[in-house]
Amino acid sequence: MLNRNLIGGEWIAAHAATVNSSPSDTSDIVGEYASADTQDVENAIEAAANAFPAWSRTTPEFRSDILDRAGNEIIARQDEIGRVLAREEGKTLPEAIGETVRAGRIFKYFAGEALRLEGERLDSVRSGIEVELIREPEGVIGIITPWNFPIAIPAWKIAPALAHGNTVVFKPAELVPGCAWIITDILARAGIPAGVFNLVMGKGSVVGDAIVKSNRVRAVSFTGSVATGRRIGIGCMERGKKVQLELGGKNPLIIAADADLDVAVNVAINGSYFSTGQRCTASSRLVVDDSIHDVFVERMVAAMSRLKVDNALKAGVDVGPVASSSQLAQDLAYIDLGRKEGAKLAFGGEPLQLDTEGYFLQPALFIETDNTMRINREEIFGPVASVIRVRDYEEAVAVANDTEFGLASGICTTSLKLTSDFKRRSQAGMVMVNVPTAGVDYHVPFGGRKASSYGAREQGKHAREFYTALKTVYIRP
Ligand code: NAP
Numbered sequence: 268m269l270n271r272n273l274i275g276g277e278w279i280a281a282h283a284a285t286v287n288s289s290p291s292d293t294s295d296i297v298g299e300y301a302s303a304d305t306q307d308v309e310n311a312i313e314a315a316a317n318a319f320p321a322w323s324r325t326t327p328e329f330r331s332d333i334l335d336r337a338g339n340e341i342i343a344r345q346d347e348i349g350r351v352l353a354r355e356e357g358k359t360l361p362e363a364i365g366e367t368v369r370a371g372r373i374f375k376y377f378a379g380e381a382l383r384l385e386g387e388r389l390d391s392v393r394s395g396i397e398v399e400l401i402r403e404p405e406g407v408i409g410i411i412t413p414w415n416f417p418i419a420i421p422a423w424k425i426a427p428a429l430a431h432g433n434t435v436v437f438k439p440a441e442l443v444p445g446c447a448w449i450i451t452d453i454l455a456r457a458g459i460p461a462g463v464f465n466l467v468m469g470k471g472s473v474v475g476d477a478i479v480k481s482n483r484v485r486a487v488s489f490t491g492s493v494a495t496g497r498r499i500g501i502g503c504m505e506r507g508k509k510v511q512l513e514l515g516g517k518n519p520l521i522i523a524a525d526a527d528l529d530v531a532v533n534v535a536i537n538g539s540y541f542s543t544g545q546r547c548t549a550s551s552r553l554v555v556d557d558s559i560h561d562v563f564v565e566r567m568v569a570a571m572s573r574l575k576v577d578n579a580l581k582a583g584v585d586v587g588p589v590a591s592s593s594q595l596a597q598d599l600a601y602i603d604l605g606r607k608e609g610a611k612l613a614f615g616g617e618p619l620q621l622d623t624e625g626y627f628l629q630p631a632l633f634i635e636t637d638n639t640m641r642i643n644r645e646e647i648f649g650p651v652a653s654v655i656r657v658r659d660y661e662e663a664v665a666v667a668n669d670t671e672f673g674l675a676s677g678i679c680t681t682s683l684k685l686t687s688d689f690k691r692r693s694q695a696g697m698v699m700v701n702v703p704t705a706g707v708d709y710h711v712p713f714g715g716r717k718a719s720s721y722g723a724r725e726q727g728k729h730a731r732e733f734y735t736a737l738k739t740v741y742i743r744p
Pocket of ligand 1: 412413414442493499513514546648
């Protein structure tokens, strides 16, 4: 069954397959998964378009019950699904189980949102006329997701799309079809009508491209790299489609002079290196006040030397492998570049040979860097962070904001004054005080500014901005 896509309610065999192997142990084969061609995508889009009129008229309760059943099953099977996630993506088993539970909770949250969709009624400025604002589903939504959160990101797009009465064509990243297949199987058994939800696993350049180019897809929600996102954004605009892009980050974490150093080191270690640093919200620039720079670096190095890097499935592992050989090559190329730019490695940066053949990398900390270096301007997307030494808080804020990105930012401080100032002046979409830049709630908006995001926010009740169209109705009763 893994070598089949769900199209129009049927599990359809594909003409080609991809082998999904574990980055912790390349001899561990998770499965052989279908790889769709453009005809499969066309069929999926047609099925979604045909299913839309009936699905958009179902009661909110009908849609809510399906999403709730799916959420319950995901949570009930958290250990088993988490294991597939850890095997195919490489985050540690506890992280993978945590992500699975979060995905289940997201389905349950949007089961509630299906029941809470509301409009507005106003008096017109003209006498005798009433005005109503109605929210309606958009139609067929194309969902294109990255590999780093293989179950949570699909969940936070699929659940609101369905909750608000849209039909879906879903293309997961080729690297992580396992979780996508499981979500699809669960939704199919939770009672989703034929054609309402379609899975087309396969290459971005084939499947993703066909979704973007189809005139029957009304809107595309994409998470991934800036380069791909911008191409998709332009493709959607050329065809008059609604588009939502969640892209990269180069997130700063300020360690202020008055920071509690225990908190600061914990927050930096978690934000920079957990999930192997492969989070769009990872803290990649540690902006550290001169007065505490040396002691902070010393304590970071001590903490990093205690991190256990190994197979994601082993107990007690803190950092799993890098997700793929190409991502490992990118991380190593940036580490090499950092050295050439004059930065010094205070810790790590070497590939590790362990018991199993995998893509293991000792988490790296650069010091003696400045904010003009490419390692501090471009997203590396691995367990690599830089320390940028600053004179004072004012310079720290300037450095934090001096980036093309604006996803998350953080500060470690014990001062209410700095907290209050930073939360206003940070040019990021999400600001964290004494908590890691990575790690967010699912019931509040997620997204960034500048090059990090484009379009409406994801998650929480604000997700409806993207997944519904607003209609204004004038009535003379
Ligand atoms: P990516 O290479 O841009 O791929 C993302 C998705 O787009 C994949 O499903 C990919 O398919 C597909 N794709 C590739 N080329 C395409 C094309 N021409 N047309 C349509 N779709 C295409 O990103 P990634 O490497 O998977 O993910 C890492 C990136 O995601 C990082 O930059 C990270 O910061 C970002 N990210 C952002 C957020 C956020 O919310 N801001 C969250 C997580 C990750 P394939 O599987 O075939 O490559």
